Amino acid sequence: MFVGKGYLCENMFKCNIAKINNNNNNNNNNMISVYIVESCDLWHMRLGHVNFRKLEDMMKSNLIPNLDKNFDSCTTCMLTKITRQPFKSVKISSRVLDLIHSDVSDLHGWPTIGGKKYFVSFIDDCTRFCYVYLMHSKMKS
Numbered sequence: 001m002f003v004g005k006g007y008l009c010e011n012m013f014k015c016n017i018a019k020i021n022n023n024n025n026n027n028n029n030n031m032i033s034v035y036i037v038e039s040c041d042l043w044h045m046r047l048g049h050v051n052f053r054k055l056e057d058m059m060k061s062n063l064i065p066n067l068d069k070n071f072d073s074c075t076t077c078m079l080t081k082i083t084r085q086p087f088k089s090v091k092i093s094s095r096v097l098d099l100i101h102s103d104v105s106d107l108h109g110w111p112t113i114g115g116k117k118y119f120v121s122f123i124d125d126c127t128r129f130c131y132v133y134l135m136h137s138k139m140k141s
Contacts, residue, residue: 040067041074049077076108092125099125104138 006015040055043064047055052071058064093099101123111117116134123130 038065038067040069040071043067044071044074045076049074049080079108094126096126097124101125104135 006013008014040052043055044050044052055064056069059066090099102120104118104120106118107116109117112134114134116136118135118138119132120135121130121132
């Protein structure tokens with residue numbers, strides 16, 4: 001049975017819900033019912049991959065609905081929190097543009113509005129000035 005339609009409005013998803021006549025009851029009351037599937041994993045992603053302890057605090061404060069606390073490991077969080085060993089000791093540069101650190105990374109499958117999936121960052125060791133370029137691919141164009 002169709003009960004409503006969802007649409008995007010002001011950067012939020014809203015739902016139009018139609019009134020349903022419940023003819024099965026003897027008192028003929030109008031009833032509206034909606035079933036929304038929610039999970040901790042869905043709220044974790046909606047809130048920008050927030051820590052699951054923060055989700056529990058938000059549930060206790062009634063900021064989000066009380067959900068089953070079945071926290072699965074998040075693939076995106078696992079990929080972004082992978083660390084590597086530090087480089088060998090490098091003397092800190094005292095001159096501008098003497099030592100530049102650069103890194104190429106991907107956006108883990110979430111392209112920008114312009115369709116770019118990678119970025120490269122350049123950081124000057126002396127001034128800590130950072131510049132970031134978005135890229136469609138890792139290949140030289």
